[in-house]
Amino acid sequence: MKVQKIAAHEECSAVALILESRRDFVRSARQLWSLTTKLNKHALSAALTLTPQPPLPQAVRGGVGICPSPAYGRGFGVRVTSTNKPPVYFRLRRLRTINALHTPRTLSMLGILLTLLSLLTAPLIAPAHAQDNPCLGNPTAAGCTHGLPTDQYNRLLAIMTASPTPQMAPIAVDTELVHAFTFYRVIEGAQKFDAPNGNVIGAVGDGLTFVSIYGRQDGFAKMRDGTWLRLTDLEKTYASEFSGVTPKSAAIQFPMAWIVQTSLTAEYPGGPLQQQNPSIKRYSLVNIYAAVRVGDWDWFLIAPGQWIEQRKVSKFDPSLLPAEAPTSGNWVAVDLYEQVMVAYEGRIPKAISLVSTGAPPLNTNEGKFTVYQRLELTPLRGSMGEADGYSLPNVPYAMFFDGEIGFHGVYWHDGFGFRRSHGCVNLSISDAEWLFKWAAGKELTVVVWNSYNTARR
Numbered sequence: 001m002k003v004q005k006i007a008a009h010e011e012c013s014a015v016a017l018i019l020e021s022r023r024d025f026v027r028s029a030r031q032l033w034s035l036t037t038k039l040n041k042h043a044l045s046a047a048l049t050l051t052p053q054p055p056l057p058q059a060v061r062g063g064v065g066i067c068p069s070p071a072y073g074r075g076f077g078v079r080v081t082s083t084n085k086p087p088v089y090f091r092l093r094r095l096r097t098i099n100a101l102h103t104p105r106t107l108s109m110l111g112i113l114l115t116l117l118s119l120l121t122a123p124l125i126a127p128a129h130a131q132d133n134p135c136l137g138n139p140t141a142a143g144c145t146h147g148l149p150t151d152q153y154n155r156l157l158a159i160m161t162a163s164p165t166p167q168m169a170p171i172a173v174d175t176e177l178v179h180a181f182t183f184y185r186v187i188e189g190a191q192k193f194d195a196p197n198g199n200v201i202g203a204v205g206d207g208l209t210f211v212s213i214y215g216r217q218d219g220f221a222k223m224r225d226g227t228w229l230r231l232t233d234l235e236k237t238y239a240s241e242f243s244g245v246t247p248k249s250a251a252i253q254f255p256m257a258w259i260v261q262t263s264l265t266a267e268y269p270g271g272p273l274q275q276q277n278p279s280i281k282r283y284s285l286v287n288i289y290a291a292v293r294v295g296d297w298d299w300f301l302i303a304p305g306q307w308i309e310q311r312k313v314s315k316f317d318p319s320l321l322p323a324e325a326p327t328s329g330n331w332v333a334v335d336l337y338e339q340v341m342v343a344y345e346g347r348i349p350k351a352i353s354l355v356s357t358g359a360p361p362l363n364t365n366e367g368k369f370t371v372y373q374r375l376e377l378t379p380l381r382g383s384m385g386e387a388d389g390y391s392l393p394n395v396p397y398a399m400f401f402d403g404e405i406g407f408h409g410v411y412w413h414d415g416f417g418f419r420r421s422h423g424c425v426n427l428s429i430s431d432a433e434w435l436f437k438w439a440a441g442k443e444l445t446v447v448v449w450n451s452y453n454t455a456r457r
Helices: 022-027 029-038 104-120 150-162 175-180 429-438
Strands: 002-005 015-018 064-068 076-080 088-092 168-170 184-186 191-193 200-203 208-211 220-222 228-230 234-236 245-247 256-259 285-287 290-294 297-303 306-309 313-316 330-335 340-345 348-354 367-370 373-382 390-402 405-409 425-427 445-449
Touching: 150 297, 175 429, 285 297, 313 340, 340 429, 348 429, 367 390, 373 405, 390 429, 390 445, 405 429, 425 429
Parallel strands: 208 390, 330 445, 405 425
Antiparallel strands: 002 015, 015 064, 064 076, 076 088, 168 245, 184 208, 184 234, 191 200, 191 228, 220 228, 245 348, 256 285, 256 313, 290 297, 297 306, 330 340, 340 348, 367 445, 373 390, 390 405
């Protein structure tokens, strides 16, 4: 929190309390009382009246300032700043003077202001095309900082400093459960034997085949059906320990993204990669503070002086919803473009994670579906002997919604954020467990959509 002069507005020109985030407000609440000595020794009470001056735009982001305003009589003015809109001013009526911050009415007032700030900081980050930003042509010119006008970048810098990471909690990873899904992948064409060093009785076909070992002898592994394979034809695999996140509050401040390829960043949109800086590891979760279009791709500002191209990330934008989004009940949105799944209660996100959907030509169908079958463990087999065949024992937490297509955990890859399935929605073991238990006993709607062509709500 900082105290600053509010200039260039005759109705609100004295000292202001500037809050860059809800977290900043909570941490700084104790200082509100001491600052009232600078606000004509008046504190704010619980009851308030808001009168937009001018009308409130659909969404704003930025700081909130509280200052004495002669134009509003003995009340106070509220100034809301935005990264891309002029300041908005409100009337905040003081009903009576209070004497201590800990009074119930004061605490109630703080709660109301916190709610107000939550509403006013709704995400609003729309990519600006390169021709609309004069700094992209000459990012080091006077008045430009990291590819943006300096005043705009400085406002974003204050926001980035106040909210450096997404306000999310990771979905718990049960390592014992994850490690239980350790299997062996069989190389294509591996020979089958009737005994260790015995007679060849067949071969494993092409495709994705996983097995468990039921015994070892003389460099051979015994299969469940009594046949034997060479140990050298088996590759041990380990399930991914990746997991998604759950929001710490219903109001999500910023779009966020997972880094899906370990990447370097650029100092400005479309600029050369900064080889001197550490790379950002895969599956890192970052906020998106600004977006700029360069050529065919968006570039995202994810930290001070760090831009990354959209092909390196999978993004969740809380301001976007599919056209068929339910308004109530439990439902899941699967975004084919971003490869992101969001579990909702009504319109409130409860969990967000990366997925892997169907790869061409076996694309996951778009549409609105209902889960009709749930299996805690199930084998999956298809197209055996063909290049796209698969034989997968003990697939966990399956929920089918479109014929043979459904959600399930995977132990055979760690490529979340990319299309690579035969049509199902692949989840990590931890995410599949969370989703399965969260949806237990409830009707679950599934909306599969593509955010690329979806308009902002």
